Amino acid sequence: MSRATLGIGKKLASLWLPLVLLSLATVARAADPLPSWNDGAARKAIVEFVKGTTTPGSPGFVPPADRIATFDQDGTLWVEQPMYAQVMFCLDRVPALAKAKPELANTEPFKTVLSGDRAAIAKLPQEDLVKVLAATLTGMSVEQFSADVRQWLATAKDPRWHRPYTELTYQPMQEVLQYLRAHGYKTYIVTGGGQDFVRAYAEKVYGIPPEQVVGSALGTSYGYDKEGRPMLTREAQLLLNDDKAGKPEGIHLVIGRRPRAAFGNSPGDQQMLEYTRAGDGARLAMLVLHDDAKREYAYGPAQGLPDSKVGTFPQAFYDQAAKQGWIVISMKNDWRRVFAFEK
Amino acid sequence: MSRATLGIGKKLASLWLPLVLLSLATVARAADPLPSWNDGAARKAIVEFVKGTTTPGSPGFVPPADRIATFDQDGTLWVEQPMYAQVMFCLDRVPALAKAKPELANTEPFKTVLSGDRAAIAKLPQEDLVKVLAATLTGMSVEQFSADVRQWLATAKDPRWHRPYTELTYQPMQEVLQYLRAHGYKTYIVTGGGQDFVRAYAEKVYGIPPEQVVGSALGTSYGYDKEGRPMLTREAQLLLNDDKAGKPEGIHLVIGRRPRAAFGNSPGDQQMLEYTRAGDGARLAMLVLHDDAKREYAYGPAQGLPDSKVGTFPQAFYDQAAKQGWIVISMKNDWRRVFAFEK
Numbered sequence: 126m127s128r129a130t131l132g133i134g135k136k137l138a139s140l141w142l143p144l145v146l147l148s149l150a151t152v153a154r155a156a157d158p159l160p161s162w163n164d165g166a167a168r169k170a171i172v173e174f175v176k177g178t179t180t181p182g183s184p185g186f187v188p189p190a191d192r193i194a195t196f197d198q199d200g201t202l203w204v205e206q207p208m209y210a211q212v213m214f215c216l217d218r219v220p221a222l223a224k225a226k227p228e229l230a231n232t233e234p235f236k237t238v239l240s241g242d243r244a245a246i247a248k249l250p251q252e253d254l255v256k257v258l259a260a261t262l263t264g265m266s267v268e269q270f271s272a273d274v275r276q277w278l279a280t281a282k283d284p285r286w287h288r289p290y291t292e293l294t295y296q297p298m299q300e301v302l303q304y305l306r307a308h309g310y311k312t313y314i315v316t317g318g319g320q321d322f323v324r325a326y327a328e329k330v331y332g333i334p335p336e337q338v339v340g341s342a343l344g345t346s347y348g349y350d351k352e353g354r355p356m357l358t359r360e361a362q363l364l365l366n367d368d369k370a371g372k373p374e375g376i377h378l379v380i381g382r383r384p385r386a387a388f389g390n391s392p393g394d395q396q397m398l399e400y401t402r403a404g405d406g407a408r409l410a411m412l413v414l415h416d417d418a419k420r421e422y423a424y425g426p427a428q429g430l431p432d433s434k435v436g437t438f439p440q441a442f443y444d445q446a447a448k449q450g451w452i453v454i455s456m457k458n459d460w461r462r463v464f465a466f467e468k
Numbered sequence: 469m470s471r472a473t474l475g476i477g478k479k480l481a482s483l484w485l486p487l488v489l490l491s492l493a494t495v496a497r498a499a500d501p502l503p504s505w506n507d508g509a510a511r512k513a514i515v516e517f518v519k520g521t522t523t524p525g526s527p528g529f530v531p532p533a534d535r536i537a538t539f540d541q542d543g544t545l546w547v548e549q550p551m552y553a554q555v556m557f558c559l560d561r562v563p564a565l566a567k568a569k570p571e572l573a574n575t576e577p578f579k580t581v582l583s584g585d586r587a588a589i590a591k592l593p594q595e596d597l598v599k600v601l602a603a604t605l606t607g608m609s610v611e612q613f614s615a616d617v618r619q620w621l622a623t624a625k626d627p628r629w630h631r632p633y634t635e636l637t638y639q640p641m642q643e644v645l646q647y648l649r650a651h652g653y654k655t656y657i658v659t660g661g662g663q664d665f666v667r668a669y670a671e672k673v674y675g676i677p678p679e680q681v682v683g684s685a686l687g688t689s690y691g692y693d694k695e696g697r698p699m700l701t702r703e704a705q706l707l708l709n710d711d712k713a714g715k716p717e718g719i720h721l722v723i724g725r726r727p728r729a730a731f732g733n734s735p736g737d738q739q740m741l742e743y744t745r746a747g748d749g750a751r752l753a754m755l756v757l758h759d760d761a762k763r764e765y766a767y768g769p770a771q772g773l774p775d776s777k778v779g780t781f782p783q784a785f786y787d788q789a790a791k792q793g794w795i796v797i798s799m800k801n802d803w804r805r806v807f808a809f810e811k
Binding site for chain 1: 533536610654663664667671677678679681685687688689690697698700707708713714716717720721722723724725739742743746
């Protein structure tokens with residue numbers, strides 16, 4: 126700074142001071158990596174973990190190559206109520222399927238799905254749902270499937286907010302993904318949902334490339350199309366059931382390293398969190414509790430919250446979290462903002 | 469440059485000129501990303517592919533996120549003769565296994581392996597070899613297995629060069645890996661060998677992290693050790709047979725993108741090369757032909773080379789390569805140097 130600049134008159138300084146303070150406040154906000162988080166134990170745990178594992182010389186320092194963080198998707202990164210988006214996708218595909226195979230129109234469970242009777246559809250037993258999933262998720266090339274998912278996402282709307290499903294990601298979790306990546310962490314999705322379903326949008330929606338999506342995976346079979354071009358066809362064979370014990374098993378298969386941090390929201394994530402925390406050094410395990418009926422949904426039945434068929438959070442799981450040192454994120458108290466589209 | 473520097477006398481200049489030429493030559497050598505490659509079609513194809521796909525504005529430009537290159541390991545990145553290193557590892561583990569389970573000493577095929585009779589061991593039928601592999605590759609935790617592989621590699625020597633197996637990687641291929649990575653490519657190993665076996669050393673030996681190793685994979689099962697700590701145990705269940713059609717299937721499972729470049733050396737790599745080339749835009753498919761008995765090994769039986777039980781290269785495969793535009797690398801003619809330890 127030159128002497129001329131320093132020699133600014135006192136009158137001018139009195140005008141400048143508020144501007145300087147304002148811009149300092151802006152800088153502080155811009156520098157906050159987690160603006161959608163309220164101050165509290167959850168936010169503190171994330172910041173301390175990131176600082177402790179990435180500050181050179183810190184006793185908990187983790188070399189960049191070992192910085193792996195895994196995130197469940199449904200209920201952890203985006204809304205899973207009233208039904209998983211992938212199930213909605215499968216149900217929405219049935220009419221097109223019945224057009225190609227007219228005999229399905231008079232066959233259950235396709236007949237019920239085609240009726241559009243939501244109450245009847247919701248009552249379909251598990252084995253019927255599996256039939257719908259198998260019919261709508263298999264038999265096509267992997268490229269065709271990916272294109273189908275993208276096309277559906279471009280038009281389908283969530284029943285509550287009437288927005289594309291891809292807008293229903295949690296802004297605080299998006300900030301955690303970015304914050305970890307900015308500190309050299311590789312962020313992975315580890316989902317019980319379909320690997321290829323999530324891969325179709327994960328790069329655009331979360332900044333997570335296909336090779337960093339671990340999910341329930343169907344086998345594919347290599348063959349050739351009519352023109353003799355190589356193709357991979359999706360088969361009705363479950364290669365990896367990426368839920369519960371399948372999560373650490375899937376992590377080993379695809380990543381081959383134990384995560385340093387893991388995020389989930391239901392007992393399907395228990396083993397992933399256990400496995401993550403069982404490693405040495407600093408480890409972070411967190412669970413999202415949906416206790417905010419106003420801004421999102423409230424379901425448990427932990428802490429007296431209403432029970433749910435999708436993504437439960439039982440009281441025993443809540444108690445286990447406290448015992449194991451897994452940090453529960455209260456959507457209601459820890460999140461200043463839930464969605465990016467909120468004002 | 470100052471006037472004083474430019475005003476250097478003619479006599480001095482005559483002394484400087486050779487020095488300048490010498491240092492220019494050094495710069496040229498240092499800038500050559502493939503110093504172990506002779507000039508020829510193979511080297512040219514690699515350089516043109518890398519320049520064409522990574523130069524902004526080039527018609528074949530590939531965005532960084534899509535830059536995926538896959539490499540077979542045995543016979544492509546390191547020596548596979550006279551027997552795959554992993555099979556040597558399994559055979560070497562039998563004595564320790566028999567110590568823990570003495571009943572094995574009188575049971576075939578373990579009895580033959582323990583005899584040390586190389587000729588008899590080489591004659592063991594496929595199903596006996598599978599018994600040895602199952603007994604030596606399964607039942608332990610994934611961490612224990614990784615530690616066992618590292619310990620073996622630290623002491624085991626190749627029978628011809630009497631060097632650790634990890635020194636028998638091909639220097640020209642190491643240069644290709646580095647050259648691709650320097651241009652934003654993610655390099656993957658896609659091997660018929662065991663995924664966890666290769667992961668134990670790939671980061672140190674090739675600069676390829678565990679999550680970038682796709683290989684034949686056993687299932688693991690999640691459980692708890694005696695102290696109640698979570699563990700993954702290696703099971704005798706083949707989850708992914710990463711050979712032939714299994715290579716593109718494994719690539720889809722773990723990577724989820726079609727490679728831009730693929731390197732192999734035998735019909736086990738055919739489908740990976742086909743799949744790679746079937747994508748649009750610039751694609752590179754290459755095969756290493758072992759035609760150098762003096763510096764490494766010579767085996768085909770393509771081009772009149774001796775036949776081999778390990779890593780064959782049939783004439784039909786050679787003809788197919790020419791037809792498909794896959795470029796055959798002649799070890800003898802294309803490689804100036806095979807190993808880093810050569811003078």
